[in-house]
Amino acid sequence: MAGSTPGEMPFLEHLEELRWRLFKCAVAIAIGVIGAFSLLYTKRIDIVGILAQPIQPYLRQPLMVTHVGDLFDIVMNASITLGVIAASPVVVWQVWGFLSPALYGHEKKVVIPALVAAALLFLAGMALAFEYVLPVTLAFYASFESESVNTMQTVDGYMSFVTAMCLAFGAIFELPVVIALLSALGIVQPEYLSRFRRHAVVGCLIAAALITPGSDPTSLLLLTIPLYMLYEASITVSRFIARRRERRLAVEVA
Incomplete structure (x- = not known):
């Protein structure tokens, strides 16, 4: 004992x-x-x-x-x-x-910027949803209203809709941080991300359609563009981290 x-x-x-x-x-x-x-x-x-x-x-x-x-x-x-x-x-x-x-020293250098970036990107995604996507989506839905129908919006239904949309955008804007962490761990390579650019365009278009169902083509396109820009930003971040990781490994081997 x-x-x-x-x-x-x-x-x-x-x-x-x-x-x-x-x-x-x-x-x-x-x-x-x-x-x-x-x-x-x-x-x-x-x-x-x-x-x-x-x-x-x-x-x-x-x-x-x-x-x-x-x-x-x-x-x-x-x-x-x-x-x-x-x-x-x-x-x-x-x-x-x-x-x-x-954590090791190089891992600490990755975690702190990742936490800050995650918080800023989440807030940016929520702000984009509330300031632009939500008004555009509401305008699209309002275009179907008729004079013969008395439309009543409830507080709980509207607030649930706003919350779900803002949280969804905040989560999607975390993509560069997720890619950065996976790249730092060596799970994702920038060459792999670059190879699937065409698939990413389709994926962003599908994600935009799911987030704002029923949106007109213009709104759908304007939402797809920032989502794809996040994917391109993820590739840039992945390349930067991969190069630093390769240099660190080369130093350790030497």
């Missing part, structure tokens, strides 16, 4: 460290959610009014509430989202503090 103690202590210490870091993450998220809820509940930030701006030109009457808890659910979901975003620096710092001792 005594001989097993030294081998068990580091593992137990790691568990204790993980427990405290998770606790700090939970506290940071709780503070962020409470702070965001206080701002939204007191109407200092009208989250419903902000998210409803793109659809306002196409409404014949205000957004409808069909359940007594709809507005609370929206405010609560927005509070959780904003709280997690506000607490993300603390969460990332705690995760980094736990994982960094196990």
